[in-house]
Amino acid sequence: MSSAKKPNWNGCPTRYAAGIVGDKWCFLLLRDVLLHGKRTYREFLGSPEGISTNILANRLAKLEALGMLTREPDPRKASSVCYFPTQKSKDFLPALVSMMVWAALYDEATEAPASFATSFSNDPVGTIAWYEAEIDRVDQALRSN
Amino acid sequence: MSSAKKPNWNGCPTRYAAGIVGDKWCFLLLRDVLLHGKRTYREFLGSPEGISTNILANRLAKLEALGMLTREPDPRKASSVCYFPTQKSKDFLPALVSMMVWAALYDEATEAPASFATSFSNDPVGTIAWYEAEIDRVDQALRSN
DNA sequence: TTCGGTTACTTGCATATTGCAAGTGCCTTT
DNA sequence: AAAGGCACTTGCAATATGCAAGTAACCGAA
DSSP states (O other), rough: OOOSSOOOOGHHHHHHHHHHHHHHHHHHHHHHHSSSSOSSSHHHTHHHHHHHHHHHHHHHHHHHHHTTTEEEEEEEEEEEEEEEOOOHHHHTTEEEHHHHHHHHOOOOTOOOOOHHHHHHHHHHHHHHHHHHHHHHHHHHHHHHH | OOHHHHHHHHHHHHHHHHHHHSSSHHHHHHHHHHSSSSSSHHHHHTTTTTOOHHHHHHHHHHHHTTTSEEEEEEEEEEEEEEEEEEEHHHHHHHHHHHHHHHHHHTTTTTOOHHHHHHHHHHHHHHHHHHHHHHEEEEEHHTTTO
C-alpha cells in the first residue's frame, strides 16, 4: 500500500486495540460484561472457558486501569463487588459485534443463528442500540438496589 | 474445548474470534497484511513492534493453519516466500476497521486523523470496499510478476 | 455471639510461553 | 567460488500462566 494515499497512521489505532483486546482473557471478559450482563468476580469465574482466579484478578485490574471497567461495591450486598462497563467499553460494542458476525460466518461449529448476521447487516445501528439498551437496563436495575 | 456447560449463542463467536485475534501478534500481523500491504517474513519483521523471529514463524504457521493466510513462493524471487490474505481474513476487515475507529476515539496519542472515523461512519461499506480494493491491487500486482 | 458459608482476592509452585542471540540451509548475486 | 540475503530453527534465560491452597472480610442463621 505504498500508493500516495494512506500512510502508516493506520498502525497506531490497531496497536492500541491490540494492547487491550489482543489478550484472550480481556477479550472474553469484555464479552461477559457487554453481552452476558456479568458484573461480579464470581460470575466471571463461571464462564465456560475457566479463567483462573489470579488471572481474573489481574485482568480486572488491567481493564480498570485502562478505563474499561469501574470497580464499585455491589449495591445488593456491600461485601461484594461489581465491575461496570464504562462508556469506553460500551463504545467497543460495534467492533465486538463485527467480530462476532465474522466468526459466525467462518466457525463451522458456531451456535449463532444465521439471523444474527443478517439482522446486523440490515440494521447495524439498531442492533448496537439494542445491546446498549440491554447493558443500561442491567446496570440501572443493579444500581437501583 | 468440549465444555460441560452449554454456552449461550453470543459466547461461541466471541470465543472463536478470541482464539485468533486474542493474541497480540496475530492481531498485528493481520494489520500488516490487511492494511499495510506486507507479505513477506522480512516485511513483518520490520514492523515497529519488533516481533522476534521464532514468534513470527509460529504465528504465520498458526494463521496459515487457521485459513487466514496462504504461504506461496514469491513471484518476484523464487527463494522468497509470500503470505497472502485469504477471503477469510479479508472478511475480517470490517471488524478491524471498527476497532481502529474505537481506538482512534480513545487513544490520546492516536495518529489517525479525525476524518477517519467520520468517513467510516458516513460510508462504512465504501470505506471497507476501498481497503479491499487496495489489497487486491497489491496482490494482483505481486502475482503478475 | 459464634459459626458456617460466600466473596474477592493472594500466594506458591510447576509448567508453558516468550524474547533474545546465535545458528542453519537454501538460493541469488557478484 | 565467495558473499550475502532470506526464511526459518535452536538453546536458554526470563516471564506469564494454570492450579491448588490459603486468607481476610463480611453476612445470615442458630
